[in-house]
Amino acid sequence: MTEKSFLESRKADIEYNLDVINERIAESAVKSGRNPQDVRLMAVTKTVDPIFINYALDYGVKLIGENRVQEMLRKKPDLHLDGVDKHLIGHLQTNKAGQIVGEVDMIQSVDSLKIAKEIAKQSVKKGITTDVLLEINVGEEESKTGFSMSEFFETMHEISEIGAIRIKGLMTIPPICENNTILCKYFEKIHNIYVDIKEKKLDNIDMNILSMGMSGDYCEAILCGSNLVRIGSSIFGPRIY
Numbered sequence: 001m002t003e004k005s006f007l008e009s010r011k012a013d014i015e016y017n018l019d020v021i022n023e024r025i026a027e028s029a030v031k032s033g034r035n036p037q038d039v040r041l042m043a044v045t046k047t048v049d050p051i052f053i054n055y056a057l058d059y060g061v062k063l064i065g066e067n068r069v070q071e072m073l074r075k076k077p078d079l080h081l082d083g084v085d086k087h088l089i090g091h092l093q094t095n096k097a098g099q100i101v102g103e104v105d106m107i108q109s110v111d112s113l114k115i116a117k118e119i120a121k122q123s124v125k126k127g128i129t130t131d132v133l134l135e136i137n138v139g140e141e142e143s144k145t146g147f148s149m150s151e152f153f154e155t156m157h158e159i160s161e162i163g164a165i166r167i168k169g170l171m172t173i174p175p176i177c178e179n180n181t182i183l184c185k186y187f188e189k190i191h192n193i194y195v196d197i198k199e200k201k202l203d204n205i206d207m208n209i210l211s212m213g214m215s216g217d218y219c220e221a222i223l224c225g226s227n228l229v230r231i232g233s234s235i236f237g238p239r240i241y
């Protein structure tokens, strides 16, 4: 295959994948009693070359997510980002906060009081407010980042009182589950917390975003109340590290 035909077939694949995904998102949204436009699609772009990311952006993707600060900063100048939101979705180290604050529209992966304070400090330095999601490790798994349920309830209020950051919602990655019944219990647990906090209308917490669902489980996540799905490999193909 020539270079040109390789790129053209990748472009066609990405566009086809996006059509299928958008259709499934719309179906799941309607099934859960909402409108298709109530659920946002994020294209997760880790390890993906900017050429291919731009195919997705040119085809209408309005939100991208990267896991790593350096990778986001490196790719940014090459991307077609007009009207596109950028979120950090991977664990953020304290010493990298200064580099990413102001460079993304949201940090979805706030998983400790310490990092929340550091993001706030860096936001003050830049004279901005940073939107964040609190990440919950719903399966309490050793291998995953995110607040445990008890840490979350202990620290949420304290985080909400830090200036220069605004809590916009919750993010989670459930454990790998044997079946959808078990999977949905995890999603519903986080959805219930989201609704509870939203109804309390707490100061500095503007619960609007429930970020759950990836390539393997986004329909289930939407059926359980997710309004932002983060999809990588189903758009771009398997990741090559």
Ligand SMILES: *Cc1c(COP(=O)(O)O)cnc(C)c1O
Pocket: 044, 046, 067, 089, 090, 173, 214, 215, 216, 230, 231, 232, 233, 234
């Ligand atoms: C990689 C990643 C995704 C996307 O995973 P896929 O299974 O490829 O869709 C979503 N969320 C986070 C936090 C990720 O790191």
